[in-house]
């Protein structure tokens with residue numbers, strides 16, 4: 001059986017909003033393989049994801065990774081704490097991408113990422129907020 005992906009709490013929203021931008025060529029290649037190659041496929045909703053408490057599958061080739069930590073650890077800690085609380089997740093939980101998206105839909109309101117993702121350098125681009133809006137709109141159809 002394929003082992004589950006491992007995401008730290010704030011990377012569930014990052015995966016939802018990912019549009020091919022990242023910290024380096026290796027980073028975007030890896031994140032594209034995970035998000036586009038696995039989650040955004042016909043079988044993607046069934047992919048299992050384990051909640052990690054430190055560096056995860058997305059962090060692996062990141063130029064900011066420092067072993068299991070991150071060069072901007074205090075900012076990352078704040079993001080992980082707020083996202084874990086918002087999504088009701090704890091390290092060691094395992095859920096499908098389908099369930100993760102349902103949690104985001106039911107627990108993260110459109111317009112809330114400015115607060116939830118405060119401090120993230122990608123948030124002001126609006127890509128994640130647009131993806132969150134699409135997630136809510138797709139469900140309402």
Ligand code: SF4
Nearest residue numbers: 059062064065070076
């Ligand atoms: S910036 Fe830090 S938390 Fe974000 S992907 Fe890179 S190593 Fe991981």
